[in-house]
Amino acid sequence: MLQAQQILQERYQLQTCLGHNAGRETWLAIDCQTQAPVVTKLLTFSDRVHWEQLRLFEREAQVLKQLTHPQIPRYHDFFCLDDRLFWFALVQSHIPGRSLKQMLEQGHVFSESEVRRIAKQLLQILIYLHELSPPVLHRDIKPSNLILAEDHNIYLVDFGTVQDRAAKEGATFTVVGTYGYAPLEQLGGRATPASDLYALGATLIHLLTGVAPADLPQADGRLQFTAGLTLNPGLVRWLWRLTEINATSRFATARAALQSLLTNEAAIANMATEPNDLVQHPSAPAILQPQSRNVSHPAIAPEPVAVNPRTENGKRRSKRGEKACDLHLQKSPQRLELAINTKRFNLRTFATEARFDSQQFEICWRWFGLSRRQQGLITDIDHVSKGELQGAQKVFPAVKLTVGVHEYLITSVKPPLTEADRDWLLQAIQQWLGLE
Numbered sequence: 001m002l003q004a005q006q007i008l009q010e011r012y013q014l015q016t017c018l019g020h021n022a023g024r025e026t027w028l029a030i031d032c033q034t035q036a037p038v039v040t041k042l043l044t045f046s047d048r049v050h051w052e053q054l055r056l057f058e059r060e061a062q063v064l065k066q067l068t069h070p071q072i073p074r075y076h077d078f079f080c081l082d083d084r085l086f087w088f089a090l091v092q093s094h095i096p097g098r099s100l101k102q103m104l105e106q107g108h109v110f111s112e113s114e115v116r117r118i119a120k121q122l123l124q125i126l127i128y129l130h131e132l133s134p135p136v137l138h139r140d141i142k143p144s145n146l147i148l149a150e151d152h153n154i155y156l157v158d159f160g161t162v163q164d165r166a167a168k169e170g171a172t173f174t175v176v177g178t179y180g181y182a183p184l185e186q187l188g189g190r191a192t193p194a195s196d197l198y199a200l201g202a203t204l205i206h207l208l209t210g211v212a213p214a215d216l217p218q219a220d221g222r223l224q225f226t227a228g229l230t231l232n233p234g235l236v237r238w239l240w241r242l243t244e245i246n247a248t249s250r251f252a253t254a255r256a257a258l259q260s261l262l263t264n265e266a267a268i269a270n271m272a273t274e275p276n277d278l279v280q281h282p283s284a285p286a287i288l289q290p291q292s293r294n295v296s297h298p299a300i301a302p303e304p305v306a307v308n309p310r311t312e313n314g315k316r317r318s319k320r321g322e323k324a325c326d327l328h329l330q331k332s333p334q335r336l337e338l339a340i341n342t343k344r345f346n347l348r349t350f351a352t353e354a355r356f357d358s359q360q361f362e363i364c365w366r367w368f369g370l371s372r373r374q375q376g377l378i379t380d381i382d383h384v385s386k387g388e389l390q391g392a393q394k395v396f397p398a399v400k401l402t403v404g405v406h407e408y409l410i411t412s413v414k415p416p417l418t419e420a421d422r423d424w425l426l427q428a429i430q431q432w433l434g435l436e
Helices: 052-067 100-105 110-128 193-211 233-244 253-268 419-433
Strands: 013-019 025-029 037-044 075-080 087-093 098-099 146-149 155-156 287-290 324-331 338-344 347-356 360-366 372-376 379-390 394-401 408-413
Touching: 013 037, 037 052, 037 324, 052 075, 052 087, 100 146, 100 193, 110 155, 110 193, 110 233, 110 253, 193 233, 193 253, 233 253, 233 419, 253 419, 287 379, 324 419, 347 419, 379 408, 379 419, 394 419
Parallel strands: none
Antiparallel strands: 013 025, 025 037, 037 087, 075 087, 098 146, 146 155, 287 408, 324 338, 338 347, 347 360, 360 372, 379 394, 394 408
16 A cells, blocks of 8 residues: 555655555645645556456546546546556546535435536536547446535546447446446446436436435336425426436437426426516416316325416406406426416306426316316326317317326317417426426
8 A cells, every 4th residue: 555645756745545445546646746636546456456447447547638628637647656566547636525425424415406406517517528529438427426526516527437439249348337326238338328317317316315226216117216305397207217227218318418407497497486476478268178087096285386477467358248367377396386267257157277296286177166176196197288179169279188098188268278378388387397
């Protein structure tokens, strides 16, 4: 083992050992030429170190030397010590801060907004790496390899398992990655850019839950992590897509994953910050028409919430004798409520409500004192798409909610829901739920 204050290559003075295991040591050192702190990773070639480990160590140095990203440690030097010691050394810039693993161990609870910020920064890093020619795959994204620096940015470190070229067909391979974060195809030696996306999703889930992904329950191959959490359904679906078992079911690229996340955030941002701060939008009354028999779901009691697109003064005004209506659509990051009232001469004759929270949904419609409810889980919603209500003499635009084999239409007949209103409402619900 090397010693503190020892100087390597007549330049790098070792200060503090940051970690060590069989044949490996990592030191915080000082560059005597610049007086800047650096990290020196050392690998000794001995019976405890295989040729494959040395090959990966050399590859890490070669790849880092070519990378120029502000949130990736900068390459400084690579050398071999004298024959007596036979240590190989990689020197890179030091990132002052704490790893996300350290923060988890210290009891930090990551909020949804923190996880979103981390996700966006890491996706920008992966866009840079994956769009190089050839693509660079990190293959070991996990909390211990992510540093929250003093500048409040996230840094991706430890490129010891990096891959910068496609695996040749029939070639032998070394299994790399960490159990729980590495997807099946990577453990089988065939990593792709989607493999890094899986590791990113598993890492973000760990941050949200405080539980390592390997310790989380699974159902149908999907990580179950929402219990006890209040999350936007769009973020939940986005994380599920990142961590699909089948690589082809994940986002095709980091850029596509980032765009999807930003779209969901835009839907959340377009909301009222106060109950009476309403978003203006031309709107018409809506009627939810069940297109099938009742579905049996667990009973729920979601808290009422509603973003409120409206016309002047929050109401759609009408000529004397015509129907007037209100459409209230209130959003928050975790809840959405659609409330539609149709009025005639100030006498309420029809009202509907649709509530969505991070776990469940509820649809309720009332007609002259009669009411009917439909309840279920957010995960039961398969699609939100364009639909049509067939009237006796007219077809009315509608938003179609698909739950298994059942469909429910959100529409209006007096006055009719316009196609523009239908498209706006469709987009608002889709983006908030994270559905395409």
